[in-house]
Amino acid sequence: MSTLPEGFRCGLVAIVGRPNVGKSTLLNRLVGQKVSITSRKAQTTRHRVMGIHTTDTAQFVFVDTPGFQTRHAGTLNRAMNRRVRETLADTDLVMMLVEAGRLTREDRQVMELLPADRPVILVVNKIDHAKDRAVLMRHLQEVAAAHAFTEIVPVSAKQGSNLEELLKTLEGYLPENAPLFGEDDVTDQTERQLAAELIREKVFRLCGEEIPYAVAVTIDKFEEEGRLRRIFATILVDRDSHKAIVIGKGGEKLKSISTQARQDMERAFDGKVYLEVWVKVKGGWADDVRMLKTLGID
Ligand SMILES: Nc1nc2c(ncn2[C@@H]2O[C@H](COP(=O)(O)OP(=O)(O)OP(=O)(O)O)[C@@H](O)[C@H]2O)c(=O)[nH]1
Ligand SMILES: [Mg+2]
The missing domain is CATH 3.40.50.300 (P-loop containing nucleotide triphosphate hydrolases)
Structure with missing residues (x-):
């Protein structure tokens, strides 16, 4: 352009x-x-x-x-x-x-x-x-x-x-203006933010009704080595019972969450991804203003 x-x-x-x-x-x-x-x-x-x-x-x-x-x-x-x-x-x-x-x-x-x-x-x-x-x-x-x-x-x-x-x-309703972004740009999110979102999506899709709303995801480490990305993430849940559900019997649920999230990341980033996901209890995060700031929501 x-x-x-x-x-x-x-x-x-x-x-x-x-x-x-x-x-x-x-x-x-x-x-x-x-x-x-x-x-x-x-x-x-x-x-x-x-x-x-x-x-x-x-x-x-x-x-x-x-x-x-x-x-x-x-x-x-x-x-x-x-x-x-x-x-x-x-x-x-x-x-x-x-x-x-x-x-x-x-x-x-x-x-x-x-x-x-x-x-x-x-x-x-x-x-x-x-x-x-x-x-x-x-x-x-x-x-x-x-x-x-x-x-x-x-x-x-x-x-x-x-x-x-x-x-x-x-x-027809857009104003006449020069482009704000490069012609290949598709989003304003960083890879880090997108990675956290993709993990949250799998929790929404793979866990039952009550869990998703009580869940947030943080990226603890995001390293790039050539075309490989090493990503370490934590799923924050409200209670111990939620943690058990997200992990699933023998860790099966968490395994599906991280496999599917990794596949989406590899597609989005066009390269290999090593992904490690942990689950941690952090009660009341959804009503914690400081936590929301950390998550970029507030
Ligand atoms: N049949 C059908 N389903 C659709 C269509 N568009 C979206 N959906 C489904 O509707 C559901 C909600 O889609 P989302 O795109 O997450 O909706 P949203 O408005 O962004 O929802 P929030 O972010 O929760 O406000 C998903 O299961 C989609 O697959 C459509 O055109 N036809
Ligand atoms: Mg939406």
């Missing part, structure tokens, strides 16, 4: 919505790589994560946010909601996600946060789930009536359908 075309566009696009609507899945699809972790469970994303997509004519800087929390008011949830508000304050454009065929009280609460002075594109995700076209149309009318959206674009993040159309729509 040495010669910047006349009229190149670049801007920040916030991705907001209630938990579990598919914000991170959409981000990864648009970027073409896993930069933000996803799972079937709500409240997977805790940090603000940037994903960058560059074309010949534009650079989209997407900002993934935690699903906006309306149920519990712990220190972690307050910090996550603050992230959503901050992101909305300094973006050029907003994508609000809802699930096809569903409009909940939580969706409406997110709508109340939307800025009135910037374009807001409503993205209706998971259209692969909406088999009945009449139901989908009724739902589209219902959400269109709920807020003054600039445009409405139905997509399936999982199947990758209608994403070209979405990018084209978004590009």
